[in-house]
Amino acid sequence: MNLDNTILPIIYMLAAMGFILAIKWMNSPATARRGVIVGEIGMVLAVASTLLRFEVVSYQWILVAFVLGTAAGIPIAYIMPMTAVPQRTAFSHACGALASALIGTAEYYKGIRQGPPHTSVEMTALIIETLLGFLTFTASMMAFGKLQEVLPQRPITYKGQNFVNLGIFAAAAGIGLALIVSPERLALFPIFVVLSLIFGVLLIIPIGGADMPTVIALLNSYAGLSSSAMGFVLNNKMLIVAGALDGSSGFILAIIMCRAMNRSFGNVLFGAFGQLQTTAAASEARPYRSASADEAAQILDAARTVVVIPGYGLAVSQAQHKLREMFELLNKRGVNVEFAIHPVAGRMPGHMNVLLAEADVPYDKLREMDDINPEMPNADVALIIGANDVVNPAAESDPKSPIAGMPIIQAYKARTVMVIKRSMNPGFAGIDNDLYYRPNTIMLFGDAKAFLASIVKELAAVGKAA
Amino acid sequence: MGGYEFDVWVFMLAAFLGFQLIRGVSPLLHTPLMSLTNAISAIAVVGAILITGAKDASMLSKILGTLAVFLAVLNAVSGYLITDRMLKMFKRREEKK
Numbered sequence: 187m188n189l190d191n192t193i194l195p196i197i198y199m200l201a202a203m204g205f206i207l208a209i210k211w212m213n214s215p216a217t218a219r220r221g222v223i224v225g226e227i228g229m230v231l232a233v234a235s236t237l238l239r240f241e242v243v244s245y246q247w248i249l250v251a252f253v254l255g256t257a258a259g260i261p262i263a264y265i266m267p268m269t270a271v272p273q274r275t276a277f278s279h280a281c282g283a284l285a286s287a288l289i290g291t292a293e294y295y296k297g298i299r300q301g302p303p304h305t306s307v308e309m310t311a312l313i314i315e316t317l318l319g320f321l322t323f324t325a326s327m328m329a330f331g332k333l334q335e336v337l338p339q340r341p342i343t344y345k346g347q348n349f350v351n352l353g354i355f356a357a358a359a360g361i362g363l364a365l366i367v368s369p370e371r372l373a374l375f376p377i378f379v380v381l382s383l384i385f386g387v388l389l390i391i392p393i394g395g396a397d398m399p400t401v402i403a404l405l406n407s408y409a410g411l412s413s414s415a416m417g418f419v420l421n422n423k424m425l426i427v428a429g430a431l432d433g434s435s436g437f438i439l440a441i442i443m444c445r446a447m448n449r450s451f452g453n454v455l456f457g458a459f460g461q462l463q464t465t466a467a468a469s470e471a472r473p474y475r476s477a478s479a480d481e482a483a484q485i486l487d488a489a490r491t492v493v494v495i496p497g498y499g500l501a502v503s504q505a506q507h508k509l510r511e512m513f514e515l516l517n518k519r520g521v522n523v524e525f526a527i528h529p530v531a532g533r534m535p536g537h538m539n540v541l542l543a544e545a546d547v548p549y550d551k552l553r554e555m556d557d558i559n560p561e562m563p564n565a566d567v568a569l570i571i572g573a574n575d576v577v578n579p580a581a582e583s584d585p586k587s588p589i590a591g592m593p594i595i596q597a598y599k600a601r602t603v604m605v606i607k608r609s610m611n612p613g614f615a616g617i618d619n620d621l622y623y624r625p626n627t628i629m630l631f632g633d634a635k636a637f638l639a640s641i642v643k644e645l646a647a648v649g650k651a652a
Numbered sequence: 653m654g655g656y657e658f659d660v661w662v663f664m665l666a667a668f669l670g671f672q673l674i675r676g677v678s679p680l681l682h683t684p685l686m687s688l689t690n691a692i693s694a695i696a697v698v699g700a701i702l703i704t705g706a707k708d709a710s711m712l713s714k715i716l717g718t719l720a721v722f723l724a725v726l727n728a729v730s731g732y733l734i735t736d737r738m739l740k741m742f743k744r745r746e747e748k749k
Binding site: 201205206208209210212213214215218219221222225226229232233236237239241242243244245247248250251252254255256258259260262263264266268271274275278279281282284285286288289291292293295296299300307402403406409410413414416417418419420421422423424425426427428429430431432433434435436437438439442527529534535536537539540543544546548549550552554 | 663666667670675676682688691694700704706727738742
């Protein structure tokens with residue numbers, strides 16, 4: 187008798203339970219780290235017992251890959267700045283998807299050349315695994331390039347784009363189908379691989395920077411489904427479970443991101459994200475009020491409740507730490523400061539929370555959009571830093587606006603609105619924001635970090651004088 | 653019940669469980685959640701080991717499999733470590749010194 191058939195399935199089951207618990211414990215920051223540990227234990231158990239399986243006989247290649255993978259993984263995890271987490275996430279979707287696609291490829295050739303030949307069920311899973319794997323690999327690398335800003339962030343569109351994309355996808359799917367019917371047609375497989383790779387690139391070309399949170403979540407889902415399909419090929423239920431968890435997680439996050447931008451469910455599934463119209467409305471010069479850091483500090487100091495609404499611009503100018511200093515000074519002076527986080531603030535789901543947590547802002551001060559909106563009329567000051575579309579009242583009031591229907595943080599309901607912004611130029615999406623011209627709005631012109639530093643200086647000076 | 657039918661059931665139930673669990677995760681932790689699920693799906697390394705280490709593995713299998721082991725280990729190691737690094741940053745006010 188061999189242990190493989192008795193103990194191994196139990197260990198795999200324990201590992202799968204570990205993964206499930208790991209995700210369950212992510213529901214609160216208090217238990218989340220425990221979740222990471224239980225996930226790690228599950229993985230170590232599963233990997234160690236796989237290495238001991240009787241059909242695994244040669245170790246030198248595996249060992250080399252383990253050493254290199256660990257050597258590359260540790261520095262990535264520790265050196266990566268938190269602003270670059272979206273890039274790393276895109277990169278790791280690419281790695282995961284490619285690993286899954288390569289395993290599928292090896293399995294395919296093994297089945298043809300050495301047997302036993304794959305059944306049509308296995309071939310179906312294998313085709314899904316490799317199709318999703320290869321397309322997610324190139325798509326994620328493209329997303330990585332856009333986030334890292336080595337590729338242009340503006341969406342690139344051309345006439346008939348959807349037609350071309352759909353054609354390539356149909357061709358890949360058609361060849362995949364032919365391979366399922368008759369796997370022995372070896373010549374088709376490389377064509378299938380190339381088409382999948384090309385489709386991944388085409389999928390991301392028309393997508394702009396603002397849509398990245400959705401795209402990353404969707405690619406996460408594809409990568410997970412690919413490794414779940416691998417579980418079907420290898421008849422391994424632990425892989426099916428782990429992949430299904432990853433796939434459903436990415437899918438839910440994509441839906442949440444979509445809702446936060448008022449995109450339809452169909453848009454997610456077909457990847458036809460389109461882009462916001464970049465036609466800036468011809469904006470005639472309208473009057474607005476502006477103020478200095480000195481005046482801004484006085485207004486903040488006199489407030490009882492301040493709601494800060496941060497956007498990605500905050501992270502770009504690395505102003506999180508100055509913001510936390512301001513938060514602490516105001517706190518000391520009895521001002522209640524909270525942070526209103528829009529779901530798409532930042533470059534991936536939840537990104538802004540991580541950036542503020544890194545700057546030591548306590549997480550119980552980070553409030554979700556739906557949670558804080560009812561309280562906005564009671565806020566003395568809404569301080570908007572590096573955010574634009576997510577506070578644009580046109581989303582609620584102007585049905586013709588490109589962002590009509592998008593849920594926003596209702597900053598305009600606060601008694602005073604202050605906006606730190608470089609100039610009156612429209613933001614990334616090129617949509618004019620009526621909020622800036624309202625009578626209760628005060629514009630604070632300057633770089634976010636420099637301006638917050640001046641406010642902090644003023645507040646500290648008042649604190650000493652008192 | 654045939655083998656693959658059983659697998660489809662497992663997938664269906666796991667995906668359903670995933671939907672329920674993920675909906676319970678606060679948006680506060682969506683970024684660490686994504687890096688955690690990424691690390692978890694690096695369990696694909698199991699498949700890569702079976703391909704690479706098999707007695708009758710062809711050269712092609714060994715090359716593709718080794719690359720896959722490398723990529724999966726990279727994902728697992730960096731995924732778990734960076735998740736933990738992010739989670740360490742989330743503090744309540746009372747816990748601060």
